[in-house]
Amino acid sequence: xxxxxxxxxxxxxxxxxxxxxxxxxxxxxxxxxxxxxxxxxxxxxxxxxxxxxxxxxxxxxxxxxxxxxxxxxxxxxxxxxxxxxxxxxxxxxxxxxxxxxxxxxxxxxxxxxxxxxxxxxxxxxxxxxxxxxxxxxxxxxxxxxxxxxxxxxxxxxxxxxxxxxxxxxxxxxxxxxxxxxxxxxxxxxxxxxxxxxxxxxxxxxxxxxxxxxxxxxxxxxxxxxxxxxxxxxxxxxxxxxxxxxxxxxxxxxxxxxxxxxxxxxxxxxxxxxxxxxxxxxxxxxxxxxxxxxxxxxxxxxxxxxxxxxxxxxxxxxxxxxxxxxxxxxxxxxxxxxxxxxxxxxxxxxxxxxxxxxxxxxxxxxxxxxxxxxxxxxxxxxxxxxxxxxxxxxxxxxxxxxxxxxxxxxxxxxxxxxxxxxxxxxxxxxxxxxxxxxxxxxxxxxxxxxxxxxxxxxxxxxxxxxxxxxxxxxxxxxxxxxxxxxxxxxx
Numbered sequence: 001x002x003x004x005x006x007x008x009x010x011x012x013x014x015x016x017x018x019x020x021x022x023x024x025x026x027x028x029x030x031x032x033x034x035x036x037x038x039x040x041x042x043x044x045x046x047x048x049x050x051x052x053x054x055x056x057x058x059x060x061x062x063x064x065x066x067x068x069x070x071x072x073x074x075x076x077x078x079x080x081x082x083x084x085x086x087x088x089x090x091x092x093x094x095x096x097x098x099x100x101x102x103x104x105x106x107x108x109x110x111x112x113x114x115x116x117x118x119x120x121x122x123x124x125x126x127x128x129x130x131x132x133x134x135x136x137x138x139x140x141x142x143x144x145x146x147x148x149x150x151x152x153x154x155x156x157x158x159x160x161x162x163x164x165x166x167x168x169x170x171x172x173x174x175x176x177x178x179x180x181x182x183x184x185x186x187x188x189x190x191x192x193x194x195x196x197x198x199x200x201x202x203x204x205x206x207x208x209x210x211x212x213x214x215x216x217x218x219x220x221x222x223x224x225x226x227x228x229x230x231x232x233x234x235x236x237x238x239x240x241x242x243x244x245x246x247x248x249x250x251x252x253x254x255x256x257x258x259x260x261x262x263x264x265x266x267x268x269x270x271x272x273x274x275x276x277x278x279x280x281x282x283x284x285x286x287x288x289x290x291x292x293x294x295x296x297x298x299x300x301x302x303x304x305x306x307x308x309x310x311x312x313x314x315x316x317x318x319x320x321x322x323x324x325x326x327x328x329x330x331x332x333x334x335x336x337x338x339x340x341x342x343x344x345x346x347x348x349x350x351x352x353x354x355x356x357x358x359x360x361x362x363x364x365x366x367x368x369x370x371x372x373x374x375x376x377x378x379x380x381x382x383x384x385x386x387x388x389x390x391x392x393x394x395x396x397x398x399x400x401x402x403x404x405x406x407x408x409x410x411x412x413x414x415x416x417x418x419x420x421x422x423x424x425x426x427x428x429x430x431x432x433x434x435x436x437x438x439x440x441x442x443x444x445x446x447x448x449x450x451x452x453x454x455x456x457x458x459x460x461x462x463x464x465x466x467x468x469x470x471x472x473x474x475x476x477x478x479x480x481x482x483x484x485x486x487x488x489x490x
Contacts, residue, residue, distance in 0.1 A: 362443025
């Protein structure tokens with residue numbers, strides 16, 4: 001077959017591009033502010049905007065833990081698509097997952113991480129440039145499209161490499177992470193310093209000067225946080241960065257010492273069944289414990305049916321304790337479009353039945369009640385913004401049709417708000433276009449790029465003849481312009 005390439009690649013931005021965001025997010029007591037406006041938000045938690053855990057690739061057999069996954073960095077197209085999908089479905093903020101930490105099996109599993117072992121024994125860990133460039137781009141794209149980011153540093157857990165793997169650099173125990181006299185804690189401080197002062201390769205600004213960053217979080221579910229650990233960590237962040245808020249990244253408890261720490265702005269909690277707090281009553285209990293002294297964030301909750309999710313979401317939006325409400329909440333969890341078609345996905349081991357949600361919501365996700373969950377979140381985001389109804393989805397932008405190698409495997413990167421697609425074919429580049437596929441969904445869960453096709457052209461086509469293809473995205477608000485055109489000669 002003869003392949004003709006008719007698509008064009010466009011760089012999304014350069015240093016010094018116009019800013020979409022005017023203000024840093026600030027705190028006034030229990031409220032967050034964007035300038036003079038109160039800032040509240042709701043959303044689906046998309047943890048992998050900077051690093052992808054590719055479930056379709058299976059488990060790495062060289063990882064001795066038995067469950068270690070394969071990872072990859074997102075492409076520019078993927079990251080831009082994900083940020084657009086979030087913003088255009090009503091997300092004002094997004095919490096992502098932690099910085100990953102190197103471990104022994106990474107090389108055998110062909111895994112790259114954000115935090116590398118010291119170059120010399122006993123030295124400080126290093127940031128991987130290959131890893132941080134996608135992180136830079138996530139921040140730059142968020143600034144371009146108006147999305148605020150909550151960025152945690154280190155994980156309590158080993159999924160991506162966390163405190164345990166950081167401690168292993170120094171032959172210390174995981175618990176030494178919280179010991180402020182340990183080498184592990186010194187390494188954690190070094191990571192914070194390196195991250196806050198990093199210069200973004202896309203914007204030319206240091207991270208501490210990026211308005212897209214809403215807050216730094218001490219870590220993910222750091223349930224053993226002590227007063228000494230939090231005090232020193234929050235003070236370090238504020239000494240280096242006067243622009244951003246600090247989240248106490250603890251779990252299951254409201255730390256009294258965090259409520260009086262002048263360097264802590266936001267108290268966070270996660271609600272899950274294994275934590276014993278997955279209930280709308282937790283919203284009021286936590287607000288009462290905080291007593292209006294700090295802002296309150298529900299950083300994660302989920303893995304429930306729509307009825308129970310709705311009860312917690314209603315409490316997150318409406319619960320009021322002496323004027324104090326939550327500033328925001330995220331349902332766990334979502335994944336975005338793949339570069340070459342379909343979506344990434346993840347099966348949650350906590351209940352072994354919940355898969356990732358996909359925006360803007362698809363009937364393919366009926367087993368997850370995906371359409372209902374996405375609409376619930378869109379309405380909650382509108383209500384957090386003082387509106388009574390969610391806005392309609394924007395008309396989709398054009399999808400990106402990828403190179404066609406075979407007529408039985410035509411793939412495109414879906415539009416951020418596209419729900420279905422129409423495929424058209426012509427015998428000349430300027431038409432006449434014939435509809436050969438309609439009502440096609442790219443929202444299949446467990447999409448396997450090695451075996452699944454979005455669309456197959458099964459018509460009998462003439463050998464030696466060139467055919468042209470394009471795709472149109474559709475949702476309830478309208479149709480996109482046609483995609484780029486691809487040609488295939490048989």
